[in-house]
Amino acid sequence: KMLFPLTLWIIINCLLSALDSHCAQGWLLYGDHCYHFETEAVKNWQNAEAHCTSEQGHLVSFHSQEELSFITGEELRKHIDSPTGISLWMGGHDSVTEGGWEWTDGSPFRYIRWNAGNPDNYDGEDCLSILVSNGYWNDDKCENKRGYICKRRGEKSCSNCC
Ligand SMILES: [Ca+2]
Numbered sequence: 459k460m461l462f463p464l465t466l467w468i469i470i471n472c473l474l475s476a477l478d479s480h481c482a483q484g485w486l487l488y489g490d491h492c493y494h495f496e497t498e499a500v501k502n503w504q505n506a507e508a509h510c511t512s513e514q515g516h517l518v519s520f521h522s523q524e525e526l527s528f529i530t531g532e533e534l535r536k537h538i539d540s541p542t543g544i545s546l547w548m549g550g551h552d553s554v555t556e557g558g559w560e561w562t563d564g565s566p567f568r569y570i571r572w573n574a575g576n577p578d579n580y581d582g583e584d585c586l587s588i589l590v591s592n593g594y595w596n597d598d599k600c601e602n603k604r605g606y607i608c609k610r611r612g613e614k615s616c617s618n619c620c
């Protein structure tokens with residue numbers, strides 16, 4: 459008779475852990491998503507997005523101050539002296555309509571954090587990068603080769619818990 463509550467407890471715990479998101483090694487968990495910083499190799503914006511897609515994600519999108527603060531606080535500053543330079547690619551672009559910014563992951567482009575004087579579309583800048591030093595954003599030349607941040611959904615599975 460004592461077995462029943464124990465079994466129930468195991469099942470409930472199992473279901474609860476299945477609801478938690480997990481990230482593969484090298485990816486950082488925040489909320490339901492995993493983030494990966496590529497700061498060793500550089501790519502132009504399009505090839506950076508293609509690489510994130512091959513990892514079942516997209517270049518990063520940000521939707522709140524909290525999400526951005528987590529990234530800038532936890533990880534961004536570690537890469538200030540990284541070989542890939544002063545900024546990293548994100549998933550924003552206005553290459554379809556000038557000034558009509560969108561995210562490659564299809565999420566709504568609402569939260570913004572432009573660096574002073576930007577976006578300026580200087581010499582036709584249509585791709586979004588984040589300054590490693592302060593977390594502010596710049597519209598940037600898509601052909602520039604930079605490091606980048608990928609984002610993808612965390613895995614929800616019971617493989618670790620049941
Ligand atoms: Ca532009």
Ligand SMILES: [Ca+2]
Binds near residue numbers: 577
């Ligand atoms: Ca700019």
